[in-house]
Amino acid sequence: MKPRGFTLIEMVLTMLVSSILVLGIAGFIELGMKGYADSVDRQRMQTQAKFILEKMTREVRHAVPNIFVDQQNCISFYPIVESGFYAVSGSDISFIVGNSTTNTSDLTTKRLLINPTRTLASDETLADLNNSFPMTIVTQPSPSEAVFLLPNQSSKLVGGSVINRHYITDSNRRISYCILDGRVVRGEGNESVAPVLMPLTDRRSVSVSGNIRYTPASVQHSGVVHVDLAFTQNGESTHFQHDIQVLNVP
Incomplete structure (x- = not known):
């Protein structure tokens, strides 16, 4: 009996079946990669x-x-730059801050707030609030201590904080x-x-x-x-x- 090769029909069928298998495997791989990419995007x-x-x-x-x-x-809103406690000393308001290295040059562009009790309208600034003091006049009696003084400001204090707490913030920030x-x-x-x-x-x-x-x-x-x-x-x-x-x- 003489040996025979593949017929044309057999080769075509083989290529067709192989193509279907390759396409199926590629589809599974693509689906898996797409699922992985979607999971990464979702997690990110x-x-x-x-x-x-x-x-x-x-x-x-x-x-x-x-x-x-x-x-x-x-x-x-306004972030807290410094905070601490205050006391009324005659006509002055004295206060301390938590950072012992603070000096007057760090405070002159800030504002000190005591017991802020209301929200601001969109066209208002911190200067429109009660108990909002500019720090341009602040003094430091003892440069070795983080104790400061707002002279002649106690008469402008309306009410106050029950625990004598103050906040310092930057009105431009x-x-x-x-x-x-x-x-x-x-x-x-x-x-x-x-x-x-x-x-x-x-x-x-x-x-x-x-x-x-x-x-x-x-x-x-x-x-x-x-x-x-x-x-x-x-x-x-x-x-x-x-x-x-x-x-x-x-």
Whole structure:
């Protein structure tokens, strides 16, 4: 019997079956790689969303209490630069700060606040508040101690803090967090719209919606910032609902 090779039909069938197998295997590989890539993108988005919430939480908890500016999908507040205790000495207000290396040159551009009890309107500044003292006249009787004096200011003190606590902040450094054009933005300064983009994955594929609002302090609770954000990427949404309590008290 003479040996025979493959016929043309057999070769075509073999190539057809091999092609189907290769395409099937390639499809499984592509599906697995796409699933892995989607998982990485989802994890990256959630990690960066948590980073935004954590950064916002830390800054809000170190803000001067009760003077938050609440606008639509945007809050603004003033970070605490220094804090300590004060005492009324005749017509003067004397106070101490926690940082023993502070001197008058560090304070002259700041403002001292005592018992801030109300929020600011969007067109108001710290100068519109009661118990808000400019530090341009501050003196330091003893350069070796972090004790300072505001001369002839006690008559302007309305009420006061029950624990004689004060806060020092920079009126030119108002921090803002806003939801703008599908992004979470942060900025510093007196502008109401913050220009700095918080880090996200790819803004072409990630969209942020929701709201940020502030509930003022009451007898029962301190001020609370309510954050409700939805991060959407490739048709999937991840929702974060987070309440940030303003820890400082008057």
